[in-house]
Amino acid sequence: MATGGLRGAASSSFLSPIKAYAVPLFLFALAIFYQLVVLPRSFPPSHYDVLGIKSYSSIEEVKNAYEKLSSKWNSGIEVPTAANFLEIQYAYELLTNPLWKRDYDIFGIDEQLLALDKFKEQYAGESFSRIGLPLLEATYSDPGDHALTVVTSENFGSMFTNSKTWLIEIYSDGSSRSAQFFNSWKEITSLLEGVANTGMVELGDVQLTTSLAERKPTGHFFFRNGLPSLVAFPPGCRTSDCLIRYEGDLSIDAVTDWTATVILGLPRILYYSKESLGKNFLAKCGPHKVKVIFFSKTGVRATPFVRQTAKNYWAYACFAFVLWREEDFSLWWNTFEVESAPAIVFLKDPGVKPVIFHGSFNTSWFADVMEKNKQQELPQLRSVNSMELGCDARGYSRNGVNTISWYCVILAGRLGSELNKMRETMRRVQELLSNDGELSDVDKDQSLLLSTALKNRRLTFAWLDGEAQQKYCFFYLHSETSYDTCGPRRDLTDVPRLFIVRYKRNATQDNVRIRKNVFEYEEADPASQLVARYNGSDKIPQIIQWISGTIRDGETRDLPFFKTKTPDLVPEDTDPIWSKGVQSILSRSVGIKHILLKVIGKTYDHMGDPRIGPILLLAALMSFGTMWLMRNQQTRQSQLSQPSQSNVKDEIMQKRRERRRNASNGDMPPSITDMEPKDAYQMPMSDSDSD
Secondary structure (H helix, E strand, O other): OHHHHHHHHHHHHHHHHHHHOHHHHHHHHHHHHHHHHHHHHHOOOOHHHHHOOOOOOOHHHHHHHHHHHHHHHHHOOOOOOHHHHHHHHHHHHHHOOHHHHHHHHHHOOOOOHHHHHHHHHHOOOOOHHHOOOOOOOOOOOOHHHOOOOEOOOOOOHHHHHOOOOEEEEEEOOOOHHHHHHHHHHHHHHHHOOOOOEEEEEEOOOHHHHHHHOEEOOOOOEEOOOOOOEEEEEOOOOOOHHHOEEOOOOOOHHHHHHHHHHHHOOOOOOOEEOOOHHHHHHHOOOOOOOEEEEEEEOOOOOOOHHHHHHHHHOOOOEEEEEEEOOHHHHHHHHHHHOOOOOOEEEEEOOOOOOOEEEEOOOOHHHHHHHHHHOOOOOOOEOOOOOHHHHOOOOOOOEOOEOOOOEEEEEEEEEOOOHHHHHHHHHHHHHHHHHHOOOOOOOOOHHHHHHHHHHHHOOOEEEEEEEOOOOHHHHHHHOOOOOHHHOOOOOOOOOOOOEEEEEEEEOOHHHOOOEEEOOOOOEEEOOOOEEEEEEOOOOOOHHHHHHHHHHHHHHHHHOOOOOOOOOOOOOOOOOOOOHHHHOOHHHOOHHHHHHHHHHHHHHHHHHHOOOOOHHHHHHHHHHHHHHHHHHHHHHHHHHHHHHHHHHHHHHHHHHHHHHHHHHHHHHHHOOOOOOOOOOOOOOOOOOOOOOOO
């Protein structure tokens, strides 16, 4: 047992220092490993080292070094192996090419290094004299043969005259990869036309390219994925501090999709099959929007301009793509009258024939067509278009600010078959007046009055969703029967109603305040409003006569000038995701992936920092010194406190012994050993002997 205790104590005393100095030992081992293993791998021998000359030597010095080596080979003094010869020959060819040497010296670009490994495998075991020369074939590219914007340090500052995004390619005239990418870049530039600006920067403009390059902790400039390198300046970004680097595949689709989605924040337009088009697109797109369907033969992604158009017109239209298949011809012909692809179909009001365009299109043509077809045939009165339609007392007529009075004919009702029938009737009325159609039951003067007002943009026809815009609907149709038209559906009764609003502006009465409640006043709408409600049949001649009579009264009679505050129209759509800014369009998974890749890249960049080894060694020494001082201080304190502790123990033991002695003396009876018993006395001695 005693031997086991001694062994345990010895083991504990041996492990205690190891545990105490574990951190310093780990940091020291890590520093040695970094200096001997990691750092040499981060700084492999350069091509200058292969030739035995200092870094950044001139081309003449490179040639002289190569001639010295070749003279030794030719004289037979040295016979290099195939691998050594290939390394020297590769370094010579690279460093004697001015463009390759420039790219290698400044940015460490050596995009043909993989070819060296292939040559080593090809000529393994062969004599160096049998190796075919030259190893490398120079490839030069010149962007001047096509209309591309070349950006230099002189005109870089003047690029940002507008808020458009810039996508810039950094290339080198001596880069074979850049030469291969030129045709793709031309196509990318064409696809981004009208959406983003594009430019090219040659690597020879060192002042500009170093500001666009990444920088290692050692101070060296580099491009992580080599050349060509793409960087984007988002809207509002004017310096290299806020640029975004492209790190994906250099394909046309990948680059344009990244620019459109990540940089510009444009929506993606999805493809639908014949089975999913109805339930996933037509049914989910709001009834107030035009449906735009693209038929494509190739199945390529929507171009950035089409996606930009979808973003601009998101409040008016929904967009979809369909892949054209010949076996589906009868379906698409019977449904939309589409006979081939490419084609664009505009679906407007229910029951209205689709508007179809066949053939390819350019950006300007599509922009014009989209603007003409963004509204339904009978447009819906909404918050986004009330000013544009001239049906807002805060705005003006469609004819301009100089028009004093104008009119808006509004059909209100809840969505359903009854409203659709009445919308068809009002579309027919609008069509007859637009085309100067003659009706036998309508006076010619009345028809002419309405046609003139419509052509002069003083008359507008629109329909209103009475359920979605119930406050607005009740404001104009406030009566006992208005619940059949406005607000949520209470029963099966749906009664669409027609009314006309006359707007009139008077410069002398622009500032009118009305009572909002008992305590507050508010500004009335600038234009006065008078409302006339239609109570007749749904016959077209009767409706035209009523509208004509109402407008004639508004033009000829001295009607009162009445101002009020109209309820605001409720927005039908929430803001889409792409309206919240560029940074918010990235999903959470993509964002985390991007952050992880960035952290890994930064960590890898710092692996070649020669300052890390000394820092780790310094940390190990400081940690060792700190632990040594702490342990020394603890030992001293224990030694100083040990004598005082023993003295206290002796005093305690002495007191205990005295207490025991006193206690034992008090309990024992008197004996002859006592000095003097309590009842003792001196007995007198007899004197018999004296007698």
